[in-house]
Amino acid sequence: MLLLSIDWIFFIEKIALILVIILSSFGVAAYATWGERKVAAIMQDRIGPARAGLFGLLQPLADGGKLFFKEEIIPDHSTKTLFILGPALFMVTALMTSAIIPWGPDFTLTIGGTVHSVALQVADINIGILYIFGVVSLGVYGIMLGGWSSNNKFSLLSAIRSASQSISYELAMGLSLIAVLMVTQTLSLKTIVEQQHGFWADGYFTWNFFKQPVAFLIFLVCSFAELNRAPFDMPECESELNMGYHQEYSSMKLGLYLFAEYINMFISSAVLATVFFGGYNFPGMDAVRDAMPGGLFSIICVTVLMVKVVGFILFFMFIRWTLPRFRYDQLLNLGWKGLIPLALINLVITGGVILFFFNK
């Protein structure tokens, strides 16, 4: 099928994959809001949402429906185009990273006699990790535009806080990942996942977490800051800024901001699982692969990755309901004087170890 010299089957396959990923991101994010309320309730000895459906499982639908039918208010003194662009941009940047995550191993599919190899990854680009940085550094625009165009001092303060916080923590995040890249020798996420095949090989763990525990710790702390989640939820701390950068937003625009945060959490959990915890790999996967048809094995792998992702999301939630919020100067001190030197030391030690012990 070649029309306009475009391979249409390839095109359709990718579009279907993108649709599935985006829709499941929405689904996971919706149920993450439910999960957050349940986790909070359990940790505070309450019941949590219980009225809508069994265990309150229909609560996200009810919330979404409510947000859709609320009155849409655009403040008079706002910059209107940017006010509308803000939440849209935030949502787009939240979803963009999902394009390079390998959700499962390739499997073959036979359509009309010809065999197609279907990759469960939208794009395997050889700059994969840098792409994550690119998208993360763009994520702040949605917040900044929303905060500034609202023409509200609290929103503006919150947007500025968010921008300086994310710029500060991007540095430590990048430095921690450079140490990982020195171990993996590649930037392609697909190759990084394939290197972490199984769980144990050549007398050591294959997962990057066991090779770079310090980098993992730094990356984890930085993702809390980039996600604006407690204990680093400075841009939204209600006791100082009322509500934060989405103060003036109402209806589904507010919904987009709140929702995109959960999508961000989902995607960064997927990145954490992929880079440090072996992606879709699991112990004893070779035996499972030999016993299963290819398609089923891929489904099992995707399930394994999702289990890891849900684990990280739960971890994010436990931290939020356990630790109190930092003060702003403490946050910046931790970033600049704590994490960046730590990441640099980790980098030097990793380089030295590779040079003296693994130099082939």
Place this chain on the structure above:
Amino acid sequence: MSLHEILFWFLSAMAIGCALGVILSRNPVKSVLFLIATFFAISGHYVLMNAQFLAIVNIIVYAGAIMVLFLFVIMLMNLNADAEPQKSRLVQFAAVLSGGALFLVIIAAFTKAGLNIDGAAVDSSGEIGLIKNLGIALFKDYVLPFEVSSVLFLSAMIGAMVLGKKEDVPNHLESKIKN
């Protein structure tokens, strides 16, 4: 038309349109946003030429870091269309003249540059833009200029910090400031 050409024309139109938007929009925040869109279009061109590293670094450094700081400053100064200073006729005339002269120079340079017009608009077969080849080139053939430029950046950074630091005003000057 191949997909490659479709993308090329789309990105070119986007780059030129957004670049015009930068100079034509009256709101400085919108200008910054148009500039970011221009960077994206240019990055798209880099990807078409198989220079993926250059493309993503263009986005990280320019769109992700420098433009965020630009936006930061513009937001804090709260520039609006009505706060724009009125320039005199003489300044406007001088601006048109110097802009036109610059345009003339660019046109002259382009006519000399031997543009490749016959069909093959962009070349996607080159491998030099891939990160591995670029790294080898930077750290083997050009290692001295590379390191020297990094020292230059370091000194610029330290210089900015020294300038930005609060100075202890000597006592005899402080009394003068108060008076």
